[in-house]
Structure formats: structure tokens, C-alpha cells
Amino acid sequence: MLTLRTSDDWTAATLTVDEGGPSQAFTFAAADNSGLDGALAFAVWYDANFAPNTATATFARTGSDGTITTTFSFDVNVTVTANAAAQTLTGLPASTGPADTMSSAWAGTWAPLSGHRMGRWLRRLGRGMGSGVGSVRPGLPGTSLRQPTVEAVGDAEDASRIASVLGSAATPCEAWIYQEHTATWRLVSVGEVSRERIDGARWRWSIEAVG
Secondary structure, eight states, X not given: OEEXXXXXXXXXXXXXXXXXXXXXXXXXXXXXXXXXXXXXHHHHHHHHHSTTOOEEEEEEEOSSSOOEEEEEEEEEEEEEEEOHHHXXXXXXXXXXXXXXXXXXXXXXXXXXTTOXXXXXXXXXXXXXXXXXXXXXXXXOTTOTTOOOEEEEEEOHHHHHHHHHHHTTBOSSOEEEEEEXXXXXXXXXXXXXXXXXXXXXXXXXXXXXXXX
């Protein structure tokens, strides 16, 4: 899964939560400019403002177009009201609930059909742009200049989805990529994204990344 940091004005987006008592409003910070950053920030805010109740955010590919659905699970039924900016960025309707879950596709998220393959994301050695921080295993000479690799295979709908997502990228371009076997989100700088048709409706992507 990939969740891109976008150039959208996330600070204009507000989610107002009502669980039967006084409602409270959450406004995204400027740094919460990706689907992952924003979703996690909202869950942390909810936990702090509606304790002891909690919210948990999960992410999964749904449908055939590479969309990632963000699902929130709450301890109690809540009604969430989204202003116009929040509706655009989170895919939420003007109002949800009352319910103990809500799901939608947030801006800048993409998951190819087969998932991403990440290579050379090992332990780090040294500092600086030439060190390969985050991608080098100590004791392996000759690997310090090798960058992480991020590749994926998908179909034509995946191809259109990644093109749409990249069109809203912030500068500098950064993205969170989920490494499934370690259950870890990795933040990378995204350079050139190349794609090629490998047969029929199958496509391959290669993302130039710096860890």
C-alpha cells in the first residue's frame, strides 16, 4: 500500500464528532497531509478527547481500482460530520452514523493488485545522502550507495489510479509504503515513477525511492 503526502490544503478539513455528549471538532494539521498521517492523527485526537473510548484505524485495498479503504472502529456509536474540504480529502459523506465504524477512501492512497515489492530495505550504515541510510546492512561492503527499490505489478485500472494519485503530490514528494512482512510503514522520498506493459493488461511499476 502507498499513501502519498499531497499538496492539498488539509488544514481546511474538519471532522466534528458527536457521541451523545458535547460534540468536538478535529482540524488536520499541515503535517497531516497524507491519508496515513491524517487518519492516525484523527485516531490519536479521538483517544485524547473522548477517553476512555478509543478509535482504531486500519487500511486495506478494496475494489479493483487500487483504492485503499481507511476504516475506523470506535468503542461506541458516533456521528461524524465532515465539512466540504474533509469530504473531498477523506471521501466521507457530509455525515456518518451514529455507528461504531466508518470507512472511506482517503486522498493520495493506492494499492496495486499484487502489492508492492520492496528490496534492499535493510539496516543502515552511516549518515548523509550517499550513505543509503535505511537500506544498508552493516558489514556488507559495496552496498552503501544502493537505494531501496519499490516495484509493483497491476492492471490497467491500477495504472490510472497511480497516475491520479501522483497528480496531487506535494513537493518534495514523499510517500508512506507498507512493508507487509514486517507490518511497518516506511517513509520514502519518491522520485521518478516508471511503468511498462509486461503482457496484455498487466503493467509493472518501478518507484525511484530514497529511504
